Amino acid sequence: MSTFIPRRNFLKKTAIAATGAFVAPYILPGGRLFAATGNRIANHVVFCLFAGGIRNIESVGQERGNLLPSLLGGAGTVDPIIAAGMDPLPDTPGSSLRSQGTLFRQFRYAQGPTGHFNGHSTALTGNYTLQDLSIKEAPKMPTVFEYYRKHSSPEQNALNAWWVANSLGPYPSLNFSSYPGYGALYGANFVQPLTLISTDGANALSNPITLSSDEIARVNEMRNNFNASFSKTGIFGDNAIVNNLADRDLLQNYIKQQLIDGVAGAFNNPWGAGAAMNDDMYNVFFAEKIIEQFKPELLVVNMQGVDIAHSNFTQYCNNLRKADFAVGHLWQTIQNTPGMANDTILIVAPEHGRNLLPNTIIDDYGQPALDHNSDETSREIFCMVVGPPGKVQQNQIVTQITGESIDIVPTIARILGFDQDIPGGMLPGRILNEALV
Amino acid sequence: MQISIKNSMKKLVLFAIVAFSLSSCKKETDFVYEVNDVLVSKEKIGKGIPKTTVEFISIAYSDLVGSTISQNDLSRVTLLYLAFGDKRLIEDLLIKNIVNSPVVNIPTEEVMRNDITAFINSTYLKLFNREPNEVELYTLRKQISENTNITPKLVYYAMMTSDEYRYY
Numbered sequence: 152m153s154t155f156i157p158r159r160n161f162l163k164k165t166a167i168a169a170t171g172a173f174v175a176p177y178i179l180p181g182g183r184l185f186a187a188t189g190n191r192i193a194n195h196v197v198f199c200l201f202a203g204g205i206r207n208i209e210s211v212g213q214e215r216g217n218l219l220p221s222l223l224g225g226a227g228t229v230d231p232i233i234a235a236g237m238d239p240l241p242d243t244p245g246s247s248l249r250s251q252g253t254l255f256r257q258f259r260y261a262q263g264p265t266g267h268f269n270g271h272s273t274a275l276t277g278n279y280t281l282q283d284l285s286i287k288e289a290p291k292m293p294t295v296f297e298y299y300r301k302h303s304s305p306e307q308n309a310l311n312a313w314w315v316a317n318s319l320g321p322y323p324s325l326n327f328s329s330y331p332g333y334g335a336l337y338g339a340n341f342v343q344p345l346t347l348i349s350t351d352g353a354n355a356l357s358n359p360i361t362l363s364s365d366e367i368a369r370v371n372e373m374r375n376n377f378n379a380s381f382s383k384t385g386i387f388g389d390n391a392i393v394n395n396l397a398d399r400d401l402l403q404n405y406i407k408q409q410l411i412d413g414v415a416g417a418f419n420n421p422w423g424a425g426a427a428m429n430d431d432m433y434n435v436f437f438a439e440k441i442i443e444q445f446k447p448e449l450l451v452v453n454m455q456g457v458d459i460a461h462s463n464f465t466q467y468c469n470n471l472r473k474a475d476f477a478v479g480h481l482w483q484t485i486q487n488t489p490g491m492a493n494d495t496i497l498i499v500a501p502e503h504g505r506n507l508l509p510n511t512i513i514d515d516y517g518q519p520a521l522d523h524n525s526d527e528t529s530r531e532i533f534c535m536v537v538g539p540p541g542k543v544q545q546n547q548i549v550t551q552i553t554g555e556s557i558d559i560v561p562t563i564a565r566i567l568g569f570d571q572d573i574p575g576g577m578l579p580g581r582i583l584n585e586a587l588v
Numbered sequence: 589m590q591i592s593i594k595n596s597m598k599k600l601v602l603f604a605i606v607a608f609s610l611s612s613c614k615k616e617t618d619f620v621y622e623v624n625d626v627l628v629s630k631e632k633i634g635k636g637i638p639k640t641t642v643e644f645i646s647i648a649y650s651d652l653v654g655s656t657i658s659q660n661d662l663s664r665v666t667l668l669y670l671a672f673g674d675k676r677l678i679e680d681l682l683i684k685n686i687v688n689s690p691v692v693n694i695p696t697e698e699v700m701r702n703d704i705t706a707f708i709n710s711t712y713l714k715l716f717n718r719e720p721n722e723v724e725l726y727t728l729r730k731q732i733s734e735n736t737n738i739t740p741k742l743v744y745y746a747m748m749t750s751d752e753y754r755y756y
Contacts, residue, residue: 341673359684
């Protein structure tokens with residue numbers, strides 16, 4: 152027996168050490184006692200940013216008729232004054248999303264400028280941006296993708312996290328932040344399908360050299376030798392996400408196949424909507440392709456066609472109907488995808504609203520256009536949480552002012568079971584428990 | 589008294605020996621010999637500036653096709669880069685496509701096999717803008733010689749997706 156530790160102390164310390172060894176593997180960095188994935192509500196979340204700036208007056212308020220039959224149910228009757236400006240759409244598939252979830256009628260984008268990028272950034276980071284953002288920079292606070300990839304247990308690869316944007320501009324930068332300890336390493340796969348899956352994409356990317364496994368091995372061997380002679384690596388550094396080599400092959404084959412299918416005409420009229428098929432609908436269509444192919448645990452897709460409201464109110468209403476149709480179709484695809492059906496929660500919310508008072512631009516139907524300048528009405532939005540019974544409260548409408556944009560990230564974290572692992576003070580919002588069982 | 593003097597002398601000698609021993613028993617100094625930090629570089633290749641996306645596309649096109657890419661095509665391909673988050677992936681796919689294009693100016697397999705050294709030298713000059721050193725020449729020549737399924741296209745693809753090709 153060592154003379155440095157009295158026998159009583161030795162026994163005490165041995166007992167503590169044994170207890171510690173038993174408990175330690177279950178204590179996670181966030182101080183939580185159990186693995187994150189053991190406490191999930193569902194294994195998949197799809198967040199649809201029903202964006203572009205939508206007033207509650209036209210959406211859940213139905214002042215111009217029922218422009219959201221997929222979301223709210225009922226017939227899609229439209230105000231006769233603007234009805235002639237509506238494109239015909241196929242029948243809405245399935246039952247309404249409202250009946251399969253919870254509608255927060257008085258949700259709020261409570262702070263910060265009502266700009267599209269600010270709104271997107273808030274929804275994806277769970278933090279309001281109280282000043283104008285630099286559109287050339289990644290968000291300052293971590294995105295939901297980084298929280299998900301970093302704090303899920305085990306850590307998730309990028310193939311499980313997708314940001315599907317309907318446009319370029321500043322939006323590619325929303326797949327990861329510049330926050331220390333997070334960043335590109337935990338970012339999402341970003342794709343803007345309307346540019347990538349295109350004729351230009353097919354011309355440049357659809358006919359790659361096909362390599363056998365032996366040829367791949369030879370190429371890797373040569374490349375390793377070239378790299379061994381050169382000291383610099385990581386050209387993209389922290390500025391881009393990197394998939395592992397196995398996932399890279401899957402993704403390249405996926406992109407190639409989409410391009411080949413596109414050239415073959417498979418995307419000419421995929422939903423039977425004819426000329427009504429707009430960019431929003433195509434963006435959701437390609438998000439569905441990702442869902443079918445990769446069954447990601449977290450996918451965010453946006454639409455912004457309603458922003459035409461700045462100059463054309465009637466087309467705003469028309470695009471609102473199309474966005475509604477797209478979300479209905481998205482939900483049907485999720486329910487028809489093995490592995491995601493009955494195990495996915497869909498969240499739908501605009502990034503912000505629009506002004507109460509119109510601007511001076513009048514459309515062909517005599518309707519004045521709408522901007523969004525941070526008045527109170529432009530902060531009034533809705534949020535819908537849809538999912539299987541037993542996971543999401545069904546057919547529920549929360550009519551009082553409840554919930555904010557910054558609550559969506561904590562809610563996603565709760566659904567996917569990593570909410571307790573996010574360091575304190577990072578997310579000011581709360582979990583939308585009203586919607587969850 | 590004599591005994592006392594003798595004892596005193598004895599003690600004095602003993603004291604002197606002890607004192608001498610103590611004074612000569614100096615603690616040995618530990619010397620630690622260090623070398624200054626030296627930056628060890630893998631190569632003496634003077635390439636430190638990464639190519640921008642536009643530069644990468646236009647240089648790759650010129651290297652393979654032998655002519656300048658049109659401004660319209662350059663803009664279109666640049667947009668494709670922006671449309672996907674994993675830039676390495678898109679770059680790799682782009683090079684795979686250019687290498688596979690019928691308009692590329694890549695030596696035939698026959699030319700490569702007839703004089704592998706000349707092929708390597710010219711390819712290094714064309715793509716890396718320098719000559720290979722002896723090790724590089726030996727290594728690649730050995731690889732090509734020993735693997736009959738290595739084609740010029742594979743060599744071009746490997747070089748153009750290497751780290752060095754991303755710099756100038």
